[in-house]
Amino acid sequence: MPEKLFKVNAEEYILPGNRACSGCGLSIAYRYVLKALRENTILTLPASCLTVLHGLYPITSVGIPCLNCTFASTAASASGLVAGLAAMNRSDITVVAIAGDGGTFDIGIQALSGAAERGTDFIFVCYDNEGYMNTGTQRSSATPMGALTTTTPILTKQQHKKDMMKIMEGHDIPYLATCSPSFPIDLYDKFVKAKRIKGTRYVQIATPCPPGWVFPPKDTVKIGRLAVETGIVVLYEIENGKFRFTGRSKTISEKGTRAPVIHYVERQGRFKKMSMEQLGQLQRWVDGKWNEYLRRAEA
Amino acid sequence: MEIKDDNISAMCRPAVGEAGKTGDWRDATPVIDHAKCIASVKNRPACYLCWLYCPEGIVKAGIPIEINLTYCKGCGICAEECPARAITMVMHEEAKK
């Protein structure tokens, strides 16, 4: 059976017939996030595509207990859940906050920074679809340079993506990781590991979004894979300060087979107005990050 | 067993089909050629990449594999990722117009 083949939990926690778009990258990722976290988990999430996936009152599509919190308070609500569980002596339950890039990079950042600085014992997950997708593709600080959004409709986004991993690393937390739904087993293993660690853990998932990024739903897994092949997304983990490439990114780093970003950019409608100059800037930005990772992996 | 808690005023309950029968959303249907599917050909659990990548978790990875068409949204990821090209997305007549 597939569970044995791939060595993952057989249970499905997302029920069929949910509200997520056809071919949603978040749906694939979330299947494996929940498989890895299992039953003794409490989720808290702010408004986002994920709340839509979770469903409308009085029905939900997800079989794990979940609190719906307000936008800016995701990590604060997690801190409350942790304190409540501690008061009830329920150390067996893991608290997991999960928000979009808007809810993490922009609106949720101060509560998240506060919780991380206090060393709150929880996992914060950011699923990054690079924009405010649930409200119709507005720009966020996670949107890459050169992308069209409904708030950057003419000139495309002029700034590079914010390096949220670096900001979170600045909090000296015990575990940080990046992952992608195109590599579900790498993602699963990271969540299994994160669940075992104490303290604040931060995991960022790069989730392709067909309507927001303007590509056909059948290509979600391919686009996610191209992101990794080109170094736009790099799979790694940082455990107690030690950087390590994982999975496909590890292979690319060893063989030196990173592809140019154009292979990734050309397949998405959101980049159709990107200038050659921007393309060059994006490539240099990716090169710079990649070289930094290479240095860290060697150290 | 259900525990009532008066402190919780608005609580959802899990159910299949929260957004209805999402198979209605499809404009193309995945059709499997079992003579090409690696699991069927080998007659043992193998490959199952369609199961791995289906966003809806509705591919039953048995021998042969089965797709729950009541909820399949027709994204076509299974067909795209199948290494044996055993799945074809067949366009609905209405969608061709």
Ligand SMILES: Cc1ncc(C[n+]2csc(CCOP(=O)(O)OP(=O)(O)O)c2C)c(N)n1
């Ligand atoms: C305080 C507040 N401001 C704005 C909104 C409207 N709103 C709901 S979802 C959303 C987009 C969230 O974007 P992101 O966190 O990236 O998640 P995504 O929808 O992309 O999955 C916005 C702006 C809200 N619900 N609450």
Ligand code: SF4
């Ligand atoms: S808008 Fe994008 S992230 Fe949101 S449900 Fe649709 S595909 Fe998923």
Ligand code: SF4
């Ligand atoms: S991906 Fe294709 S070959 Fe593999 S199990 Fe599915 S249908 Fe069979």
Ligand code: SF4
């Ligand atoms: S078309 Fe999409 S939803 Fe339907 S079975 Fe294939 S991967 Fe799953």
Ligand SMILES: [Mg+2]
């Ligand atoms: Mg978003």
